[in-house]
Amino acid sequence: MNNSAEARFVDTLxxxxxxxxxxxxxxLLGLTLVLITVSLWAAGLGAVAISFRDVCYILGQKLGLVSxxxxxxxxxxxTVIRLPRVLMGILIGAVLGMTGASIQGLFRNPLADxxxxxxSSGASLFAVSMIVLELHWLSEWQMLGLFGMSIMSFIGxxxxxxxxxxxxxxxxxxxxxNMLLAGIAINALCGAxxxxxxxxxxxxxxxxxxxxxLGSLGGATWETLQVGAIGCFLPLVAIPxxxxxxxxxxxxxxxxxxxxxNAKRLKIQLILLTTLGVGISVALCGTIGxxxxxxxxxxxxxxxxxxxxxxxxxxLMGAILLTLADLISRTIVAPAELPIGIVTAIVGxxxxxxxxxxxRR
Amino acid sequence: MIEVxxxxxxxxxxxxxxxxxxxxxxxxxxxxxxxxxxxxxxxxKVLSKELPYQEGKVRLAYRNLNTYRSDELAxxxxxxxxxxxxxxxxxxxxxxxxxxxxxxxxxxxxxxxAIVEYCLNQTGIAHLAxxxxxxxxxxxxxxxxxxxxxxxxxxxxxxxxxxxxxxxPKYLFLDEPVTGLDLFHQQQLLTTVKxxxxxxxxxxxxxxxxxxxxxxADSVLLLKKGKIVDYGVTQKVLQPDAIHETFGxxxxxxxxxxxDYPFIIPFQENIYHKTARICQV
Numbered sequence: 107m108n109n110s111a112e113a114r115f116v117d118t119l120x121x122x123x124x125x126x127x128x129x130x131x132x133x134l135l136g137l138t139l140v141l142i143t144v145s146l147w148a149a150g151l152g153a154v155a156i157s158f159r160d161v162c163y164i165l166g167q168k169l170g171l172v173s174x175x176x177x178x179x180x181x182x183x184x185t186v187i188r189l190p191r192v193l194m195g196i197l198i199g200a201v202l203g204m205t206g207a208s209i210q211g212l213f214r215n216p217l218a219d220x221x222x223x224x225x226s227s228g229a230s231l232f233a234v235s236m237i238v239l240e241l242h243w244l245s246e247w248q249m250l251g252l253f254g255m256s257i258m259s260f261i262g263x264x265x266x267x268x269x270x271x272x273x274x275x276x277x278x279x280x281x282x283x284n285m286l287l288a289g290i291a292i293n294a295l296c297g298a299x300x301x302x303x304x305x306x307x308x309x310x311x312x313x314x315x316x317x318x319x320l321g322s323l324g325g326a327t328w329e330t331l332q333v334g335a336i337g338c339f340l341p342l343v344a345i346p347x348x349x350x351x352x353x354x355x356x357x358x359x360x361x362x363x364x365x366x367x368n369a370k371r372l373k374i375q376l377i378l379l380t381t382l383g384v385g386i387s388v389a390l391c392g393t394i395g396x397x398x399x400x401x402x403x404x405x406x407x408x409x410x411x412x413x414x415x416x417x418x419x420x421x422l423m424g425a426i427l428l429t430l431a432d433l434i435s436r437t438i439v440a441p442a443e444l445p446i447g448i449v450t451a452i453v454g455x456x457x458x459x460x461x462x463x464x465x466r467r
Numbered sequence: 468m469i470e471v472x473x474x475x476x477x478x479x480x481x482x483x484x485x486x487x488x489x490x491x492x493x494x495x496x497x498x499x500x501x502x503x504x505x506x507x508x509x510x511x512k513v514l515s516k517e518l519p520y521q522e523g524k525v526r527l528a529y530r531n532l533n534t535y536r537s538d539e540l541a542x543x544x545x546x547x548x549x550x551x552x553x554x555x556x557x558x559x560x561x562x563x564x565x566x567x568x569x570x571x572x573x574x575x576x577x578x579x580x581a582i583v584e585y586c587l588n589q590t591g592i593a594h595l596a597x598x599x600x601x602x603x604x605x606x607x608x609x610x611x612x613x614x615x616x617x618x619x620x621x622x623x624x625x626x627x628x629x630x631x632x633x634x635x636p637k638y639l640f641l642d643e644p645v646t647g648l649d650l651f652h653q654q655q656l657l658t659t660v661k662x663x664x665x666x667x668x669x670x671x672x673x674x675x676x677x678x679x680x681x682x683x684a685d686s687v688l689l690l691k692k693g694k695i696v697d698y699g700v701t702q703k704v705l706q707p708d709a710i711h712e713t714f715g716x717x718x719x720x721x722x723x724x725x726x727d728y729p730f731i732i733p734f735q736e737n738i739y740h741k742t743a744r745i746c747q748v
Contacts, residue, residue: 214554356554366541366569411555
């Protein structure tokens with residue numbers, strides 16, 4: 107073939123194939139816009155309603171973009187109470203959605219979720235131990251301060267994930283199917299001990315265990331948000347970079363290695379990043395189920411299976427879902443609050459089933 | 468160039484390969500043949516560095532296989548597995564593009580896309596490019612995976628220049644590539660593979676069909692219980708005695724005046740006698 111034919115060939119390819127990248131870019135842009143709108147809207151709703159325009163105006167003023175008088179009460183409610191909570195919802199939703207997608211990719215199974223490798227149950231066990239055994243001395247320790255419980259549950263998450271990983275090793279190689287079995291065993295053990303502790307707990311402790319178990323963004327302040335942002339930064343930035351490797355992993359571990367992927371390193375990276383992200387989120391907001399399992403599903407139905415787009419899109423979808431779920435949880439029985447885990451399940455399950463049925467046709 | 472010296476491989480004290488040695492040069496197609504459990508797949512996995520061999524030496528391109536990093540190896544060696552399971556629903560062209568993964572970091576360039584396009588055309592699946600792999604038949608899927616391994620090894624220059632030969636030797640390992648394919652697609656796949664040897668590729672394929680080996684392979688390696696029965700030029704190796712030794716089946720070779728290779732027909736004297744005896748009991 108001569109040079110001009112070659113050039114033509116490449117030209118047609120360039121025009122026809124770049125469209126998939128622009129399509130993916132548009133999807134991410136669209137989801138980002140939806141997220142911004144939803145979160146500004148959610149920030150305005152609550153016991154004291156602030157209109158969408160006022161929300162934008164107050165934020166603009168705080169950022170120094172516009173000047174002029176604003177309603178002081180609305181401004182305080184927005185910046186001290188609502189904003190950290192909405193931002194926390196975005197952060198935790200993003201982490202749960204993205205780690206869910208990455209764990210499903212690692213296990214090559216769309217039914218997997220971060221809970222499978224014991225992260226959530228380990229974190230719960232440690233948190234419940236703190237509540238029931240009343241280990242106040244930990245909280246009183248100056249360095250731990252307010253975050254005693256969070257740090258304990260994070261340690262719990264790391265210990266169980268590490269234990270599952272070690273148990274799954276066969277001849278120095280962590281096998282994914284063994285990891286699943288070890289995860290189930292560790293989950294059962296943690297569940298049993300948590301159950302035992304629940305049995306020993308008094309009424310007040312039971313209530314706080316139950317609330318903790320179903321999750322809540324109610325504790326969000328600018329300080330906890332800072333901790334969350336620092337902890338979640340690494341997973342949110344690093345996991346999307348593993349998209350290509352995860353695509354190859356979908357072919358199976360052996361074939362991924364034939365494509366030059368270091369499967370062992372990939373597994374360790376993903377487990378560390380997921381433990382960090384999910385551990386931090388459980389530590390700050392309790393166990394919020396459903397997001398890690400279902401968000402990646404919904405995302406794949408929307409954008410296909412390419413992890414390079416599934417991972418960031420799952421983060422955005424998770425953020426949108428959790429912001430909405432938190433909005434419902436704090437407004438539907440106001441002035442009381444519903445645990446957010448209940449909302450994610452009640453709102454999410456029917457929509458998930460609806461999508462499943464629609465897809466089957 | 469593949470150099471294999473005295474390879475031993477055993478698992479749970481079962482010796483799967485013993486004292487396997489052979490040299491094989493590029494630009495040719497080698498067929499590994501043998502009965503079930505003879506160690507064919509094990510040998511291929513040792514060659515592709517999927518299994519660590521315990522004794523002996525394997526060299527690819529005059530370099531010890533163990534000194535290659537997996538990403539280095541991915542540039543020059545592709546493997547078509549016997550079984551492919553795909554965990555998520557990928558589109559055909561996205562899957563073939565995975566073959567280019569070792570060659571780009573985040574996004575494929577125009578050359579990568581051109582290579583994928585070329586491989587889709589060569590394997591006759593260009594019209595399926597936008598389908599998801601799950602919706603295809605087994606034979607179509609097999610061609611998708613062949614396109615993927617081709618895309619992994621082909622250089623952009625070779626798409627336009629028939630005489631182009633890659634500077635780096637390329638190795639293609641195929642584990643039963645035609646199993647489950649119809650007659651036409653068996654011929655089509657092996658013809659495509661054979662053309663790759665003309666580009667300098669070193670192709671090693673596990674085959675079961677003696678006649679396909681006779682038609683396409685340059686060399687044949689016969690394995691029995693982990694040991695080499697015979698190795699050499701196809702027409703010299705595929706003779707009744709060696710075939711009987713390997714498979715326990717009597718065959719006859721026939722020559723047709725219009726073909727430059729003989730065809731092989733089993734005659735089932737042994738089996739017939741055995742069944743007759745069983746029936747009498």
